[in-house]
Amino acid sequence: MGGYKHIERAVARFIAGRYRSVIEAGAGTNLHAASLLFRAGILIRCVDIIYPPPRSFIPYDWDDVLNPQTGLYHGCDCIYAIRPVEEMVQPLVRLAGSVNADLVIYHLGFEGTDRPAPLTGCEVPLHLYVKN
Template sequence: MIEVAEFIAREVKKGKVIEVGIGFYTRIAKRLKELGFDVLAIDINKDAVVNAKNSGLNAEVDDIFNPNISLYMGAKAIYSIRPTPEMMNYILKISKAVKVPAYIVPLTGDPVPQGMKLITYRGIPIYKWEP
């Protein structure tokens, strides 16, 4: 799954990228940081945010169903790894609001919002929306 970081690094100009719903899996965000990106990890779970900060990442608590849109301003892209189907439309709404691409790696079989383009990178399905 670390290949997702390589894919994003190829697709997105260096700058601020945001992982929505980081949970306790920080490898992709940390790899993007190593590649020179300013990564902001977002999660509604305070413990996940503390874990991300302890891993050396910038992290904030946010509820994407009622987002603090200022957190997302200035981003070059927003991405999420295996978000719930309910989260996907809200990730897309945030991306549209701040006019940046969104990348979603869904769980196998999860429905993906309409208008997203499927890109398969090293066998990993990555859905992309761009303004």
């Protein structure tokens, strides 16, 4: 599991260097990247279809990206997802476009064929789907 923390640290460093207001979609119970961003002073919120872990200090809302409450996302610079299931990608693309936010994804594996080339400047392969 230690390898995953390396991925989350790399994603957090990349995002913290470029954005001021972000939302992690599909955060689940692993809030490592989100907590690093929060501690770095980045305005952040997590969303998922599960409820937040107990004693979480990260702002966290219940939301389904397949039918999102777009008001939760207005004003953010970036929506990001770490290892989202493939079914989430296209709804996230639509959501990010509708709220004028960048969409950055670290993929679970090599599923899907319709993805942009990895971004430069990050030590793990991040993909930028929507650039505003």
